[in-house]
Amino acid sequence: AQKVTQAQTEISVVEKEDVTLDCVYETRDTTYYLFWYKQPPSGELVFLIRRNSFDEQNEISGRYSWNFQKSTSSFNFTITASQVVDSAVYFCALASGTYKYIFGTGTRLKVLA
Amino acid sequence: SQTIHQWPATLVQPVGSPLSLECTVEGTSNPNLYWYRQAAGRGLQLLFYSVGIGQISSEVPQNLSASRPQDRQFILSSKKLLLSDSGFYLCAWIRGDGNEQFFGPGTRLTVL
Numbered sequence: 001a002q003k004v005t006q007a008q009t010e011i012s013v014v015e016k017e018d019v020t021l022d023c024v025y026e027t028r029d030t031t032y033y034l035f036w037y038k039q040p041p042s043g044e045l046v047f048l049i050r051r052n053s054f055d056e057q058n059e060i061s062g063r064y065s066w067n068f069q070k071s072t073s074s075f076n077f078t079i080t081a082s083q084v085v086d087s088a089v090y091f092c093a094l095a096s097g098t099y100k101y102i103f104g105t106g107t108r109l110k111v112l113a
Numbered sequence: 114s115q116t117i118h119q120w121p122a123t124l125v126q127p128v129g130s131p132l133s134l135e136c137t138v139e140g141t142s143n144p145n146l147y148w149y150r151q152a153a154g155r156g157l158q159l160l161f162y163s164v165g166i167g168q169i170s171s172e173v174p175q176n177l178s179a180s181r182p183q184d185r186q187f188i189l190s191s192k193k194l195l196l197s198d199s200g201f202y203l204c205a206w207i208r209g210d211g212n213e214q215f216f217g218p219g220t221r222l223t224v225l
Contacts, residue, residue, distance in 0.1 A: 033212055043201055045216040091157065095212060099145055099164060100172070105156035 002027045004094050006104035013082050014112050021077045021107045023092030029053075032096040034068065034075045039089040039106070051075065082111045115140035119204050119217040126224055132177075132191040134220050136204030139185065144206040146187040147214065148179055151201040163187060199224045 003026040013019045025034065036048040049059065051068050059066050063080045079086055092104040116139045126132060138144050148160040159172045161179035169179050176195060180188045187204060201221050205214040 043219045050213045103157040
């Protein structure tokens with residue numbers, strides 16, 4: 001069975017702090033994709049990143065970075081120098097050979113000014 | 114460019130009333146389409162997905178149904194709403210050259 005676990009329900013940090021959101025996944029497929037989405041208060045999910053199972057290279061995009069480690073089945077997301085605008089719910093998701101996407105339960109990030 | 118629309122944006126309905134939510138995608142053809150529900154403070158629950166016109170797969174047996182009458186149109190329906198149907202309904206589609214899902218703005222449904 002496939003599963004995505006985001007153990008952190010809610011995280012609060014002070015602006016300019018770094019914060020890491022954890023994501024652990026389970027799958028028996030050798031080919032799969034991992035995603036992160038951001039859901040701001042408006043509700044619409046915004047796509048942030050996609051990684052495939054054959055590419056463990058870490059990625060950095062501005063203040064965002066992602067650490068994909070197959071050995072620990074983790075795909076963690078770090079925000080450097082957090083800002084109030086980063087406050088949102090963040091979802092990790094897994095997709096493989098089927099058309100179904102498995103989402104984690106989300107982590108609510110609160111960045112305090 | 115591709116865009117996805119959902120309407121209505123918000124809806125308040127009495128228990129037992131019917132429901133029809135619509136999702137349309139522009140700028141692409143033959144997308145895979147998805148309906149999700151998000152209860153307050155919860156994660157996303159996949160309700161239905163469709164790989165083509167008239168092809169619907171149901172993930173959760175309940176009083177909701179979905180239809181795809183046209184290539185870029187996906188409709189979520191109910192004959193009689195329950196209180197537990199309240200939530201935020203999101204439609205999503207997959208881009209042809211990748212498999213990341215893109216989401217619509219959502220419909221916030223309150224059943225009283």
